[in-house]
Amino acid sequence: MRSAGTRRHRPRERERHVETQPGGFGPPRDERELAAVADIVMHSYAMSPADSAAWLQRTKPAADLRVLREGAEVAGSLVLIRMGQWFGGRSVPVIGVGSVGVSPVHRGRGTATRLMQHLLREARASGAPLSVLYPATQPLYRRVGYEHAGTRHEIRVQVPSLDFGERTLALRPIEAADLPAIVLSYQRHARHRTGWLDRGDFAWARVQNMRGEVAHGYLVEGKDGVEGYLYVIRRALKDLKQELFLTDVVAHTPAAARRILRFLGDHRSLATEVFWYGGVDDPLLLLLREQTYSVKLHMHWMVRVLDVAAALEARGWPEGLSGALHLEVEDDLFPENQGRYVLEVSDGQAEVRRGGDGRLRLHVRELAPLYTGLLRADALRAMGALEADDASVRAAGALFAGPPPSLRDMF
Template sequence: MELTGEYGPPRDEQEVTAVVDITAQAFAMAAADSDSVVRKNHASQLLRLLRHDGQVAATLTLIRMGQFLGGRSVPIIGVGGVGVAPEHRGAGAATRLFHHFLREMRDEGAPLSVLFPATQPLYRRVGYEQAGARYEIRVDASSLELGERSLTLRPMRPSDEAAVDACYRRFAAQRHGWLDRGDYIWRRVRTPRHDTAHGFVVEGDSGLEGFVYLIRSLAPQGAVPKQLLKLNDLVATTPAAARRLLRFIGDHRSLAQDVVWYGGADEPLLALLREQTYQVKLSMHWMTRLLDVPKALEARGWPQGLSGALHLDVADDVLPQNQGRFVLEVEGGAARVRPGGEGRLRLHVRALAPLFTGFLTPRALQLAGMLDADDASLDVAAALFAGPAPSLRDMF
């Protein structure tokens, strides 16, 4: 696709103001809220925009961070704040914006991009596909009476921040698909817009073993309003810390009925509950785009003790560097990718995303018409990409 329109960060105050207006309209935000969010992102050099005839036509926010895949942190570019000026909607401005953006991020060296889609056709046109899920977990507070008080629980202090970050990272590294957070995501956890997050930590013999960020809001329940407890983050790195945190949350049962947090369908804390007094439901699927096929495949972790080779034939109509044949060789938990090979497994880069994360099996992709391969290649791919279902806690 021929690139048209000027692209880059805002050049002046007039363009920042235009982004504020586009963001307010695209997300039905109050003008003051949009202004605050956009100016923070501008100050951090996260904004990109497309100009048409000298006017801002579309904008997005890029977020540099990592994602744990196979136990290794893979650098990714998250995308948020995608908006198109009303007068440019339906004219391909967002598609042109993403063509520029994807090429810039690949040139920068990023192997992957991840986003939560407001609409999927746009992102599929530029090579993204569903690659994992975010689930809402809702628990009856009265069921969290676990009797665990052996560890110390106290309010979080500013001096705990580094230990909390390290505790989260130890935990997230074991959760396939979770973010290796940067400052942008941590700000959303600690200082959510329009809410107050109260932090508490659990300490044991090994130091800080868990923490929770808790947001309280009123949820009317008949004549007497009760609180809804939203856990902006909930991390336990030991069984004792898990039980202590659940008991602490359960101690709110006289004030609250429902407790809500986000994660994967395989939430381990639910195994501690006596009864199935909870609901787990899909919140949203997230989408991934491989920006550099060899780099992405070599960056993620792979199963230890498993070796194999897969001959790929990849199509990519946006980033031609990804087009062609590659041989993926896995051994000892790491991968090497070289050009060439026999191209026995043929797919578009869009279909490579759910295979890459393990969200869909090779045979599921074949059934959907997104992949073509012989049986031997399907079996090798199924073994190499097998693993836990990819999930995300954080929205961005």
């Protein structure tokens, strides 16, 4: 086994260069194609022309936008987002996919499927072992190998119940000079939250400005520096009331958590509820005196394993646990993924080699919920999603065990 200090995930040399088809898939070529993308987004997501134009201004056409052409027309478009996700305490490179849309006159022809297949080939060639998205419709993404891999829950708390006396820590508005410390604070927190984003510029921009709604940030400091922070958007309701939407909230200590909850409770004269997104295991809820909150599923997110061996080696694994698993994977899109693998885990790391007995057999689609820990191997076997003997099911259950995978960010 290689040590954690020397081992790195690297793209395979033969896959680094991506060539787009001359008449098919690639970045928009000119203003006419950009206008076509804006039109597709407007129709696909029932946006106004102004909102669609504002959305287009927030993207980087050459880096982030991709279109699929049919003849001289743009038939479909999407946005790719380069970032990471934390699994087992390690950041795994992922390609996020958003704003997938097809022109109304090109629907019903398999355009969306071809668009996603092109995107997945580019994503794999970039060296990213995973792709992640929120599905507006599931059958499309399942056809190209995505499956449920985690959840995003909406957490709502009644503001009058936040009756905390904590004021020992300083709380002040976040300034531009604080941003590097905020990023480090988030990473310190997120690395232990399975599935959370290792944010890039795109995700951080959404924390601070949610589609034109500016979030106001507040920093909680103690004698040793940053102990927590939050970003809040105050949304007006009827009769002068308001609700508080937290685009991000992090607390590293009990005192910081109580100080944040006290700050939110200080809004009780006008604010009715505060809400944010995360997992069912949000630790802030432990501090509430009563169950004056609700936790509701907002959406499942889906993952596509692009490179089986690279994905298994890139994530972290339980410390102090050693074991092996013999896999056999089926993949309709990438023949390179097809076949048998031996996964060997030791001291929080994995090595993968070809071969073995293939005692746990599954499609690459069903590898996603196993990989993230959303579903255990015994549950997947009960649903017919994999075939395995009892010993392999027990081994997979131990190796892939961990906190429930969740996401705070929408993209």
